[in-house]
Amino acid sequence: MKRENRTFDELQVGDAAELKRVCTADDLFVFATASGNHNPAHLPGYDLNRDGHPDEVTAPAMWVGSLISAVLGNILPGAGTLYRAQTFEFLGRAKAGDDLVARVRLVEKRDDGTVVFASSVYRDEPEELLLRGEAVVSAPRTKFQYDEHDIPGLLVQRHRHFDALVARAEPLEPLATAVVAPEEANSLGGALLAARHTLITPILVGARDRIAAAATAIGESLDGIEIIDVADHGAAAHAAVDLVADGRAKAIMKGHLHTDELLRAVLRKDRGLRTGRRLTHIFVMDVPGVSHPLLVTDAAINILPDLATKVDIVQNAIELAISLGIEQPKVGVLSAVETVNAQIPSSVDAALLSKMAERGQITGGLVDGPLAMDNAIDIAAARTKGLVSPVAGRADVLVVPNLDAGNMVAKQLTYLSHAEGAGLVMGARVPIILTSRADSAKARLASCAVAAIHHARMAAKAEEMQHQ
Known part of the structure; x- marks a missing residue:
């Protein structure tokens, strides 16, 4: 999106602008990191009043105030604006999840090139005034345009x-x-x-x-x-x-x-x-920026799985994904290419697994392959390649060709994308929690949670079958 500023000569008393913004928990983590203010009142997960429940997260007042700066710097006057002074009166508190509206209105132009804006921030629907004040800024003297997408984005490691x-x-x-x-x-x-x-x-x-x-x-x-x-x-x-x-x-x-x-x-x-099914290992990956858990299998047990073993790898992963709340897991079977090539065995296996799922030899999920990594997880990449599939670009489960590939995928996600990985072995009578010495406390805790959730579903399923 192109932004164009308003110079001092173009500004008129009465000019106004506003910016709408949702206050998210990630905003509060970013502000805490940038400002150094780690007050637990402004971070999720803390129970300051010790009632046994995490407190509702209150946005820092200065984060709310910073929305005024965003209007001045981005819209009116825009690029080149420099602060001279700012007053705030805080009348209410914003919470994570609130829809906020920041507004400025030009009330005075001065001969020294400064301009004065009345400023306010409201909570939207129902409207409630949270902040009011006055901003004095030096307005830009020259025209300038820029593309706001040129600014690098931030990913919160959460x-x-x-x-x-x-x-x-x-x-x-x-x-x-x-x-x-x-x-x-x-x-x-x-x-x-x-x-x-x-x-x-x-x-x-x-x-x-x-x-x-x-x-x-x-x-x-x-x-x-x-x-x-x-x-x-x-x-x-x-x-x-x-x-x-x-x-x-x-x-x-x-x-x-x-x-x-x-x-x-x-x-x-x-x-x-x-149990008659092969033991297979599944990483449940929590990848920052990915909207769902991502399962990667098999990266720890089966070194060079044949087609029969891959059937169990896929079926075990579908069972676990369902336990985790994914109603119809989308399974992307990975290869180096997204078309069948007889010279690349993994592409042939992927196509066979996909057809076996269509014929009911693998149940409970949608299976598609071969898919390359990019078009398995990125919808834009899938569209660029012309792939029409309910799985392409939307995979919940990634089935790798062999242990080498799985280990590399999991560790790249961990060390380059800052993911955490819970590990579980499926195919035995009970879940086997498989952790590594390098795993964090969060990963070990999540591994136990995954095992407990899966066991509870399977126990309920067994009890239901007994009563039928």
Whole structure:
């Protein structure tokens, strides 16, 4: 959008302009970062009056005042305007979610090149005056045009999808979870954090002395938490699977041991957790700027999956996506191209998976492929390529060709796009929470929330089938 200023000579007393703006939580994070004002009264998630519920977020008064500057600098007089003075009288408070209108009206032109504007900010519908004052500015002397889209945009690194998942899981019954070898700070801390949020009831399986040392290192108490003392990691994994087989645990969480040690126990023939479907790993990614959780699979277990394995990879991801509230998941099967090329096996597999979904061999979601990464997640890229599909540009699930590709996609999202990734293994009798030593506390918490939500849906589904 082109902007053109009004010079001092063009301005007339009575000239007026306004700007409408929705106050969002992201605006408040940006203002806090830019100003250095981190007052919790102006940030989401704090309970200052200690009533057990987060307070309604009040916008900083000076953020509201800054809307006057936006009108003066963008519209009237526009580019080249410089402040000389500003007074404010604050009559009300804006809240996150309010529709606001900032207005200025020229009341005086002075011989020194300055102009005086009456200024005000209203809450819209119903109209309520929040601020009034007077601005004195030096008006521009020369004409200037600019394109407002030339200014770089900002992306707030905020993980609202994970916050929503945790909030959804907290009222559920805590998931009894066998935590295998939580013998260092991150793995133990993640389990205890999830317990504090009532997502899981942990049963710690590992070397008691190492678990106690880890608790001391992070200043946590183990009072009231069951510990099963098993020094060897392989034996601890088998003990955790026994807890599931005996009905005492409804999920397994990986601690400080190798994934293959854990999965060996899960896949054992005697009292193991096999279901007939292959184990597959799913990253649930919270990517700043993406309006929904993005699932990436398989990036941790199946190295070079064949077509039959990819069928299970897709079906497991659809099941999890439905649990997370996506009614009909849109699955984009990735390749380097969006057309079938016999020389690129992943494009052939993608086309076959798409056709299998059409024929009911994969159920519950919409599956399309091959799709390149850009036209799987970006609607403009899909339109540019002429792709007409309910999935292209709108994918909720990304199915990668192999483990190499999946690992790269997930880590690029994490380290370049500042995403957080929750990890879950599907295809066993119970959810397996698979976290990494590099995972943040938020990612570990979200992994437990995803497991609790999925278990609750599957348990409700099983109970419903029993009553039919």
